[in-house]
Amino acid sequence: MKTYNKLVRDKIVDIIEADGRIAKYRILDNDEYRQELNKKLQEEVKEYLEDNNIEELADIVEVIYGILNSMNVTIEEFEKVRIKKQEERGAFKKKVYLEEAE
Numbered sequence: 001m002k003t004y005n006k007l008v009r010d011k012i013v014d015i016i017e018a019d020g021r022i023a024k025y026r027i028l029d030n031d032e033y034r035q036e037l038n039k040k041l042q043e044e045v046k047e048y049l050e051d052n053n054i055e056e057l058a059d060i061v062e063v064i065y066g067i068l069n070s071m072n073v074t075i076e077e078f079e080k081v082r083i084k085k086q087e088e089r090g091a092f093k094k095k096v097y098l099e100e101a102e
Contacts, residue, residue, distance in 0.1 A: 006043070007036035009062075030070065037067050
């Protein structure tokens with residue numbers, strides 16, 4: 001049996017079992033869940049940086065949605081924070097690379 005010891009998407013166990021294999025798993029408590037989401041975020045960012053693949057970006061967003069859910073923050077609330085910050089400080093569209101400031 002292959003060992004994973006990591007957070008996986010909700011349907012992965014069903015997919016494994018539908019393939020006739022056996023999956024050993026457990027449901028995490030809230031503290032473990034947050035820790036594993038943070039690990040998963042690092043894993044997905046690392047994979048994106050290696051591949052520059054849009055699917056990895058989708059995985060990153062899915063993990064972020066999971067983190068927001070674990071914090072009881074809606075996507076709408078999160079978007080308000082993001083937009084407010086964008087309005088106050090800008091986005092990353094102009095490709096500005098700050099070298100020095102006094």
